[in-house]
Amino acid sequence: xxxxxxxxxxxxxxxxxxxxxxxxxxxxxxxxxxxxxxxxxxxxxxxxxxxxxxxxxxxxxxxxxxxxxxxx
Numbered sequence: 001x002x003x004x005x006x007x008x009x010x011x012x013x014x015x016x017x018x019x020x021x022x023x024x025x026x027x028x029x030x031x032x033x034x035x036x037x038x039x040x041x042x043x044x045x046x047x048x049x050x051x052x053x054x055x056x057x058x059x060x061x062x063x064x065x066x067x068x069x070x071x072x
Contacts, residue, residue: 015051
């Protein structure tokens, strides 16, 4: 388990900066939408999906991504 955690790449400055900006954006959206929680919850779901995609995409080795460059 410890070796798995050592292999995971995690940039705390990027993560917490984006987390802070996303949280601030949710507060602004809540204020601008006249306290409509359905809009805020939908945006929150998009933010969670975006963070998951960001973490998944940042994990592969660059050599693996170089092998995929012929497809794009």
